[in-house]
Every structure is written in structure tokens, then in C-alpha cells.
Amino acid sequence: MIIIENLQKAFGGQEVLRDVSLRVKTGEFVALVGLSGSGKSLLLRHVVRLMRPDAGRVLVDGRDVALMPRRELEALRSRVGYVFQSGALFDSLTVFDNVAFPLREKTRLGESAIRRKVLEELDQVGLKDAEHKYPAQLSGGMLKRVALARTLVRAPEIILFDEPTTGLDPIVVNSILQLFDSVHKRLNLTGILVSHEIPEIFGIVQKIAMLHEGRIAAVETPESIRCSANPVIDQFVNGKPEGPIQY
Amino acid sequence: MIETLILWGTWGMQRVARLGKCTLFFGEAVGCCLTPPLKWDRVLKQIWFIGWKSMPVICLTAAFTGMVLALQGHPTLRRVGSEAFLGPLVALSLIRELGPVLAALMVTGRAGSSITAQIGIMRINDQIDAIQLMGLNPMRYLVVPNLIAFVVAMPLLAAVFDVVAIFGGYLLGVRVLGLNAGAYFGEMNNYVVIHDILNGFYKSMCFGALIACVCCYKGFNSRFGAEGVSVATTQAVVDASVLVLVWDYLLTALVN
Numbered sequence: 001m002i003i004i005e006n007l008q009k010a011f012g013g014q015e016v017l018r019d020v021s022l023r024v025k026t027g028e029f030v031a032l033v034g035l036s037g038s039g040k041s042l043l044l045r046h047v048v049r050l051m052r053p054d055a056g057r058v059l060v061d062g063r064d065v066a067l068m069p070r071r072e073l074e075a076l077r078s079r080v081g082y083v084f085q086s087g088a089l090f091d092s093l094t095v096f097d098n099v100a101f102p103l104r105e106k107t108r109l110g111e112s113a114i115r116r117k118v119l120e121e122l123d124q125v126g127l128k129d130a131e132h133k134y135p136a137q138l139s140g141g142m143l144k145r146v147a148l149a150r151t152l153v154r155a156p157e158i159i160l161f162d163e164p165t166t167g168l169d170p171i172v173v174n175s176i177l178q179l180f181d182s183v184h185k186r187l188n189l190t191g192i193l194v195s196h197e198i199p200e201i202f203g204i205v206q207k208i209a210m211l212h213e214g215r216i217a218a219v220e221t222p223e224s225i226r227c228s229a230n231p232v233i234d235q236f237v238n239g240k241p242e243g244p245i246q247y
Numbered sequence: 248m249i250e251t252l253i254l255w256g257t258w259g260m261q262r263v264a265r266l267g268k269c270t271l272f273f274g275e276a277v278g279c280c281l282t283p284p285l286k287w288d289r290v291l292k293q294i295w296f297i298g299w300k301s302m303p304v305i306c307l308t309a310a311f312t313g314m315v316l317a318l319q320g321h322p323t324l325r326r327v328g329s330e331a332f333l334g335p336l337v338a339l340s341l342i343r344e345l346g347p348v349l350a351a352l353m354v355t356g357r358a359g360s361s362i363t364a365q366i367g368i369m370r371i372n373d374q375i376d377a378i379q380l381m382g383l384n385p386m387r388y389l390v391v392p393n394l395i396a397f398v399v400a401m402p403l404l405a406a407v408f409d410v411v412a413i414f415g416g417y418l419l420g421v422r423v424l425g426l427n428a429g430a431y432f433g434e435m436n437n438y439v440v441i442h443d444i445l446n447g448f449y450k451s452m453c454f455g456a457l458i459a460c461v462c463c464y465k466g467f468n469s470r471f472g473a474e475g476v477s478v479a480t481t482q483a484v485v486d487a488s489v490l491v492l493v494w495d496y497l498l499t500a501l502v503n
Contacts, residue, residue: 074383
């Protein structure tokens with residue numbers, strides 16, 4: 001279970017996260033939406049201590065992430081999968097070596113077992129034939145799939161997606177979101193998905209949290225958020241140019 | 248007046264803080280070098296990259312340095328009737344000072360800049376964060392192999408530099424200026440002692456550690472975007488080069 005309590009973060013006097021509180025139950029898949037620059041990715045980075053809060057705390061299974069000693073933090077990070085917006089694949093390694101990297105470094109599996117697992121994961125994301133390619137030879141959608149395969153090969157219990165579908169065409173977006181949905185259902189992962197893909201994400205998450213002006217403006221189910229009376233949510237979800245959100 | 252003092256004070260404090268951070272970074276890297284697991288495949292790859300791939304530029308620079316030393320030294324020595332000492336002049340200048348320093352400066356430009364840029368790009372593309380999030384320490388993958396490789400490769404490169412430069416001095420002094428080959432090498436044999444060679448060896452190792460530390464630190468702390476990596480690379484080359492010269496002075500003063 002992930003609990004974020006009264007989280008605050010500012011940069012040079014500019015408050016990005018003012019007072020963020022959010023709960024994600026074990027096995028729950030929550031979408032985090034909000035304007036560009038509202039601090040969604042920043043919030044996600046606090047969950048794995050890539051950032052430390054100015055105030056407030058993040059608890060994962062009851063333990064404060066900011067106070068974890070190094071070994072405990074490494075153990076937590078081993079349980080968490082994080083899919084970056086850019087994919088963050090190692091450009092000097094092939095697709096196969098990228099996916100095999102965590103297995104080679106963190107497990108004692110032999111090369112044949114690693115090969116079997118990697119090809120299995122690449123097959124799951126539909127990229128078995130791309131094993132010899134380098135990241136620079138892949139399309140945006142393929143990069144995201146490889147990044148997902150590299151994350152899943154470690155069998156994480158928690159998965160964090162940081163805008164994994166940004167900049168992709170609608171067909172690829174839907175295929176990747178369906179892939180996330182099937183992974184979530186198959187492995188019963190706890191997940192947070194930062195995304196702008198509305199309404200595409202409505203079908204795959206249990207809850208939607210909207211981050212606005214440094215606070216969680218609402219946490220609702222996809223059904224209730226569609227017809228929310230909150231003018232901020234209504235404007236954002238329906239993409240209305242007029243409303244309380246000023247650009 | 249007070250405002251100027253505050254500005255200078257702030258500038259000084261920032262420099263001290265940066266130096267402190269860089270020292271802590273170096274300390275952590277050394278700590279990782281002394282504790283397993285070490286990534287020996289990456290260490291060998293970096294020795295090949297830093298050492299072997301720098302050979303052409305080292306040999307070229309060394310040959311011309313040796314020739315210039317002979318060309319400048321010969322007329323001066325002839326004025327006092329000591330042309331026979333051209334060999335020791337070239338050899339001692341190179342082995343004690345010029346070999347380690349010039350090799351370090353050339354390697355900073357060729358390999359150090361490349362390492363800063365590579366680590367900087369990994370930083371801005373979240374690749375370093377990705378390593379951390381696999382529960383691994385990026386220091387072991389990106390800094391330790393470079394640190395060991397620099398410390399191993401620098402004395403070897405300085406030795407190659409010395410040999411090629413002495414040969415360059417021989418070509419010019421003996422083949423062009425007509426000095427006796429026996430005198431060139433014989434006097435060198437009389438004046439160069441093991442202490443001089445060890446002095447150059449230790450200096451090269453220190454320079455290697457220094458370049459690795461500065462270049463990796465700058466890459467690790469690169470700011471975002473292409474400009475951030477570009478600034479980090481420039482700073483790494485300038486800072487490492489200046490530090491090599493300052494450190495050379497301090498070591499020379501200490502040894503002498």
C-alpha cells in the first residue's frame with residue numbers, strides 16, 4: 001500500500017507540491033492526471049526517493065521512504081518497477097541486453113535461464129523479433145514496450161508509469177494501455193499511472209486522482225469523474241478551453 | 248563595499264561547497280573500488296577506451312614535444328659547450344614533468360570529455376535513475392570502472408609518451424643536428440635515476456584519479472538539456488586540466 005501524506009516540495013521559492021495526500025491500496029491501479037507542469041512526475045519520483053520532500057511523507061507498506069536506510073531503500077526499489085517517459089533504455093545495449101540487465105545484475109540466474117525469461121517478456125510485449133536491435137533503431141511505441149519488458153522481467157510488486165504514452169499515435173497509445181491493463185490483471189500489481197490520455201485510461205484504472213495547484217483536487221472512480229460537478233475536473237476531463245483553470 | 252564582500256563571500260562559499268561535494272563523490276567512488284563487486288568487464292573496456300584509443304594522440308604529441316625540446320635545448324646547451332647533455336635534458340624534463348602532465352592533458356581532452364558527455368547524457372535521459380531504481384548503485388557501473396581504468400592507464404600512457412618523446416628528441420638531436428647517439432643515450436643513462444621514473448609514475452596515477460573524479464562528477468551533476476551536457480563537458484575539461492597543473496606543482500614542491 002502506498003500512502004502519501006501532506007507532501008510538500010518547492011524549488012527556489014516556487015511551491016510545486018503544496019499539500020498532496022493520496023492512498024493507493026495493494027492491487028489497485030490509480031491514474032494521476034493534471035495539467036502539464038503540475039508536479040505529477042515529481043510526485044511519482046518521491047515514491048521511490050528520487051526526490052526527497054520538504055515536508056510530509058511517503059509510506060510504502062507502512063515504512064517512510066525518506067527515512068529508509070540505504071539497504072532497505074535498495075530492497076524497496078527492487079520491488080518497484082518504474083517506466084520512464086523517455087524509456088530510459090541504455091543506448092549502448094541491445095534490446096535483449098537492456099531487458100537482461102537487471103537479471104544479470106540482481107539475480108544468480110544462468111545465461112540460458114536469463115535468455116528464456118527475456119524472450120518470454122519480449123514476446124509478452126510483442127517484440128520478440130527486435131532482440132538484436134539498439135534503442136536508436138526503435139520507434140517511440142517500441143521503446144515504451146521494451147521499457148515495460150525491462151520493468152516486468154524483475155517481477156515487481158508495485159509499478160509506476162510516468163507518462164508512458166506521451167507523443168505516440170492513438171493506435172499505439174491504446175495498444176500500450178491494453179498491455180498495461182493485461183499486465184495489471186495478470187500480476188495483480190499495485191500501480192500509479194501518470195497520463196494525459198483521457199478518456200483512454202478510464203477503462204484500465206480503478207481510480208483517477210487529479211493534481212491541481214499542488215493538491216489532489218479529487219480522487220474518484222472513472223465513472224464518477226466523467227460527470228463530476230467539480231468545475232476544475234469538468235473542464236480538465238472534457239478539455240474545455242473556458243473554466244476555472246487559467247493558462 | 249559590503250555588497251561586494253557578500254558577493255565574493257557567496258562565490259567563495261559556493262566553490263568550497265562544490266569542492267566538498269566533489270571530494271565526497273571521490274570518497275564514495277574509492278569506497279566502492281575497495282568493496283566487491285567490481286565490474287571487471289567494464290574496467291577492461293574502459294582501459295581499452297582510455298588507454299589504447301588514446302595511443303595515437305599521445306604518440307603524436309610526444310614525438311613533437313621531444314623534437315621541440317631538442318630543438319630548443321640544443322642551441323642553449325651549445326652556448327655553454329654542453330651539447331652532450333641534450334639527452335639528460337630531454338629525458339629528465341619528460342620523465343619528471345612533461346610526460347605525465349602533457350599525457351594527462353591530452354587524455355583529459357580525448358577521453359575525459361567523452362566520459363563526461365556520456366554520463367551527462369545518461370543523467371538527462373534518466374538512465375542513471377533507471378540504474379538506481381533497479382536497486383543498483385550507479386557509482387559501481389559508471390564511476391568505479393573509469394576511476395580504476397584512469398589510474399591504470401595514465402602511468403602507461405605517460406611511459407609511452409616519455410619513450411616516444413625521447414625518440415623524437417633523438418631523431419632531431421642526432422639525425423638532424425648531428426649529435427653523437429652514444430652521448431645522447433649514455434648521458435641520459437648517467438643522469439636519470441629510478442627516483443625520477445617513480446616520481447613520474449606516482450604523478451600519473453594521481454592525475455588519473457583526478458581526471459576520473461572531475462569528469463565523472465561533472466557528468467553526474469550535469470544540468471538538463473543539450474546545453475547542460477555541453478557546459479558540464481567544457482567545465483570538466485577546464486577544471487581537470489587546471490587541477491592537473493596545480494596538483495603537479497604541489498606534488499613537485501612536496502617531493503623536492
